[in-house]
Amino acid sequence: MTAANVNPAEIRTPEQEADYTEQLLRLADTPVRRCIQCGRCTGACPMAKHMDLVPNRLVWELKNGRASVVLAARSPWDCLSCFACETRCPRGISPAACMEAARLMAIRPAGAPVLTAEEVAALDPEMPQQGIVAAYRKFSK
Numbered sequence: 001m002t003a004a005n006v007n008p009a010e011i012r013t014p015e016q017e018a019d020y021t022e023q024l025l026r027l028a029d030t031p032v033r034r035c036i037q038c039g040r041c042t043g044a045c046p047m048a049k050h051m052d053l054v055p056n057r058l059v060w061e062l063k064n065g066r067a068s069v070v071l072a073a074r075s076p077w078d079c080l081s082c083f084a085c086e087t088r089c090p091r092g093i094s095p096a097a098c099m100e101a102a103r104l105m106a107i108r109p110a111g112a113p114v115l116t117a118e119e120v121a122a123l124d125p126e127m128p129q130q131g132i133v134a135a136y137r138k139f140s141k
Helices: 014-028 040-044 055-063 067-072 084-088 095-107 117-121 129-139
Strands: none
Touching: 014 055, 014 067, 014 095, 040 055, 040 084, 055 067, 055 095, 067 095, 084 095
């Protein structure tokens, strides 16, 4: 089973759950195990009232090794990536990075070739610098 187009219903064994959680945490690269569940991230999130899994709950699920819950949620797709959650966190955790990692696991084929910086820049000569950096970040991990 690969991380590409993950169907949360396919995660059936504790080993698969642990594997997906570890992949998601590696992609997110944020210390979710330090979370104290203060709720500041959720309080700062402008989309929290529309999410099925609010930021602090998403971090809690990852902290407790439940990637299947995160991958089944609609919240990663509702996240605005405004980083208000990260800014408010007293422990330096980025729920937005976790949301981004969940999106990447859903759309990026595992083991697929990644783009080099030159290939990203060649996509569109009129692409703003921010777009180039974002594309490079998404397709180079």
